[in-house]
Amino acid sequence: MADNKDISTVDQPVKTDTNEVVIHIKGLKKSFGEKEVLRDINLDLKRGENVVVLGRSGQGKSVTIQCIAGLLTPDDGELTVFGEDVTQMNEDELKQLRIKIGFLFQSGALYDSMTVRENLEFPLTRVLKLKDQQEIDQRVEEVLEGVGLADAADKMPSDLSGGMRKRIGLARTLIVKPEIMLYDEPTTGLDPITSREISELILNMQRKYKTSSIIITHDLECAKITADRVVVMNDGEYIAEGTYEALQASENEFVRSFFNEQK
């Protein structure tokens, strides 16, 4: 972030457990055909920190975390996770890294041919290769209780509401106990009450599992609840960063209009 000359950084204390940087992004660029989606992204995520990326739709917020998870390959720039260059990893190395990274998709992305229980067991048996059914059941029950859906184990995803799908999606991601969580628009399409519940759940889960998180959203309420630090994105660049309260008082025109529009 410090390398970006245009950025209006607000000096506010940031709450983190340590100063260890788990994700380091510098000068990240990504284009789709002629369209330059990421122009110059710079971000450091510290261990135990919740960073919220705010911005309008279609600005490439999701592209950033898809690059982190290795779903997209950036055109240029540095991108390291736990000190290892994601862009140079082969398939097996990416697979190992992904075990440490949880990714909550906008829709929850539940496997719709499986029950909730099977959805939750999938990463345990395929990724962690657990064989002990007792341990699997225990983990499933633990995460289901954690997200407040202990009685949904035998339901199909089609029987769940939007909010419930996101909770189960979160449970499926947390069941392997990742060190980093990437949230892609976790509250989009939900009513304000459910949005708040999901935001509080994210915060609670972060405290319980001690994850470091990047939360992509355009929901200010979600940002207010979950963020230790907020970065604002516009035109493929991060244009401001600081605590939620500091950005609310920012002099930057775009940041001000973004915060005022959503009031």
Next chain:
Amino acid sequence: MAEQVIPAWKKWLEGIGEQGVFFTRFVRNIFAGGFEWSEFVRQCYEIGYKSLTLVGITSFIMGLVLILQLRPTMVDFGAESMLPRTLSIALIREIGPVITAIICAGKIASSIGAELGSMKVTEQIDAMEVSGANPVQYLVVTRIIATAFMVPLLTLIGDVIGLFGGYIAINLTDDISFYLYFQKCIASIEFVDFIPAFIKTIFFGFAIGFVGCYKGYNSNKGTESVGIAANSAVVTASLWIFVIDAIAVQVTNLLYY
């Protein structure tokens, strides 16, 4: 004109390259260990058992209609007694495998294309990949092997049902016992009729599974791409069935005749 043709050829060649990469991923994942047996069995049930009625009805009608169409000509030549032999050779060598494969291309390739396409659109495949699981092993390997395994079985069952349809058709105008009819059918079939036909159904099954998986797995992100994937899977798989059939005939002739 050239401005339109060159990009189209370029896209076609890129498609061939992508299919080569996809095939390599498929082969590598077969031997990667941790074969998904439960998903394979589920796919065999979905692909095989659930297609049985359709294949059975179609094969029965094919056997029935073939006899009804052949009979007047055979009667003119005084060769009515050759009807079971003619039907069994036509059915076992060519019509049974091709009709079953075309039915399966319509039912299975489209269903795999639509299912994987919809999983792609709803980010389920991405979710699997990003969790560290192996979507190719779970979704692709199981489906392709199940299809390559079930299409030959469906063809065998379809052949028997088709012969039974022929028996019914003959008995509409003539009178032949069930035992005598099937004895004549089986006596007229040699290994050289059966083995190449059986082997080519394995390739038919592989083509159906591979095309369905490739089209679905590589579909674009958008609801209309699910329809495109399903449609394109049927068209491409059907085309491949005829190409494989043409090659199989040439290879069989070279080896046996």
